[in-house]
Amino acid sequence: MKLRTNAKGLKGTLCVPGDKSISHRSIIFGSLAKGVTKVHNILRGEDVLSTIRAFREMGVKIEDKGNLVEIKGCGFDGLQAPKNPLNMGNSGTSMRLISGVLAGRNFGVQMIGDDSLSKRPMDRIALPLRQMGVNISGQTSRELPPLVVHGTSDLQPIRYPLPMASAQVKSALIFAALQAKGESVIIEKEITRNHTEDMLLQFGGELKVNGKEIRVQGNQELKAQEVFIPGDISSAAFWLVAGLIVPNSKLILTNVGVNETRTGILDVIQAMGGRLSLSEVDDMTKSATIMVESSDLHGTEIGGELIPRLIDELPIIALLATQAKGQTVIQNAEELKVKETDRIQVVADVLTSMGARIKPTADGMIIQGKTPLNGASVNTNGDHRIGMMAAIAALLVEDGTVELTRAESINTSYPDFFSHLEDLLDD
Ligand code: SPQ
Numbered sequence: 001m002k003l004r005t006n007a008k009g010l011k012g013t014l015c016v017p018g019d020k021s022i023s024h025r026s027i028i029f030g031s032l033a034k035g036v037t038k039v040h041n042i043l044r045g046e047d048v049l050s051t052i053r054a055f056r057e058m059g060v061k062i063e064d065k066g067n068l069v070e071i072k073g074c075g076f077d078g079l080q081a082p083k084n085p086l087n088m089g090n091s092g093t094s095m096r097l098i099s100g101v102l103a104g105r106n107f108g109v110q111m112i113g114d115d116s117l118s119k120r121p122m123d124r125i126a127l128p129l130r131q132m133g134v135n136i137s138g139q140t141s142r143e144l145p146p147l148v149v150h151g152t153s154d155l156q157p158i159r160y161p162l163p164m165a166s167a168q169v170k171s172a173l174i175f176a177a178l179q180a181k182g183e184s185v186i187i188e189k190e191i192t193r194n195h196t197e198d199m200l201l202q203f204g205g206e207l208k209v210n211g212k213e214i215r216v217q218g219n220q221e222l223k224a225q226e227v228f229i230p231g232d233i234s235s236a237a238f239w240l241v242a243g244l245i246v247p248n249s250k251l252i253l254t255n256v257g258v259n260e261t262r263t264g265i266l267d268v269i270q271a272m273g274g275r276l277s278l279s280e281v282d283d284m285t286k287s288a289t290i291m292v293e294s295s296d297l298h299g300t301e302i303g304g305e306l307i308p309r310l311i312d313e314l315p316i317i318a319l320l321a322t323q324a325k326g327q328t329v330i331q332n333a334e335e336l337k338v339k340e341t342d343r344i345q346v347v348a349d350v351l352t353s354m355g356a357r358i359k360p361t362a363d364g365m366i367i368q369g370k371t372p373l374n375g376a377s378v379n380t381n382g383d384h385r386i387g388m389m390a391a392i393a394a395l396l397v398e399d400g401t402v403e404l405t406r407a408e409s410i411n412t413s414y415p416d417f418f419s420h421l422e423d424l425l426d427d
Pocket of ligand 1: 021090094192413
């Protein structure tokens with residue numbers, strides 16, 4: 001598709017769709033709890049639909065009533081063996097978290113995915129789950145999908161220091177630990193998004209968090225809840241950056257999730273001198289209204305503990321850095337290599353083809369700022385965040401066209417992205 005170029009400004013107020021990570025977890029906890037869970041503002045993106053389909057195929061009744069989604073959970077023991085392989089589409093979160101759920105189920109399941117998911121390593125969950133007694137295997141030593149998981153009713157607890165900063169591995173182990181015989185201890189490498197921990201407590205479960213250490217007792221029962229999902233800061237990120245770099249812009253984003261494990265991008269924008277403010281901060285739902293305006297930005301350094309708090313925003317932050325004064329250095333972000341694409345290489349390739357000056361490194365990028373962008377032909381390579389980054393970059397192209405191939409991958413996390421862009425364009 002041909003992308004909009006040469007934008008004269010972005011203006012208006014927008015409510016971004018529900019948080020993808022929290023949406024997945026609401027379906028999982030709702031299916032595992034006993035009773036009827038009601039979920040408001042769920043994201044109806046392809047990834048979450050994969051999680052919904054998987055639990056339906058395991059016998060859980062999930063009804064989309066338009067204004068809310070209702071899940072009739074029957075507990076861990078209520079799950080039934082699916083008749084067919086579970087197709088997780090593009091969703092790493094679905095495959096990894098559901099593997100943890102299956103760890104304590106006494107039946108075998110095959111999980112498959114699209115071409116991108118079929119290249120993503122599952123050894124990171126296979127290794128610890130095997131230690132707990134699960135029969136789990138994929139293809140090659142990286143345990144790539146298709147992945148076969150055969151759980152056990154004799155699941156052993158685990159003490160596991162995570163070798164990488166990963167909320168998906170942590171969450172898979174929490175779901176497994178809930179079904180194990182005794183207490184499990186999971187130690188994070190860096191603190192990552194804590195939606196699983198928050199929601200476990202909301203559903204009446206127990207866990208103890210002490211810094212990077214998480215203790216979970218086995219054999220827990222969960223109770224159905226009403227869940228209100230805030231907007232996804234990872235989707236809001238595209239508008240935050242657009243509002244900062246497109247001249248004559250002012251955007252107000254309402255009901256954005258601001259859980260502190262996800263707000264690294266706000267810290268970066270402030271460090272770069274961006275005009276940004278928060279209002280209507282709600283500590284209960286962890287949400288806020290965020291305002292941004294076109295700004296004079298300067299380069300910064302991004303690394304260490306900050307990385308897991310903005311990992312999915314690094315493609316759009318790289319674009320932000322191309323418009324700032326001076327150099328931006330991103331490091332300690334090697335996890336980017338195992339996302340929907342190798343996001344270090346693909347971000348560098350796409351933005352370089354548009355005229356940016358970016359050097360990919362082993363664990364990040366070095367970006368030179370104040371670069372005008374030109375037209376190009378861009379392929380998402382099946383990665384939604386690359387597609388949305390290219391669409392925001394195109395707004396700065398004054399001469400030339402930007403053609404985007406495989407744009408449909410954006411439906412993974414943001415099906416209304418292009419209609420929201422049209423609403424905000426000030427011409
Ligand atoms: O589900 P998927 O494909 O892995 O989604 C991505 C994304 O960009 O939408 C990563 F590619 O987000 C992950 C995120 O990077 C979602 C997630 C979660 O919901 O637990 C955690 C992060 O991954 P990780 O590697 O930290 O476990």
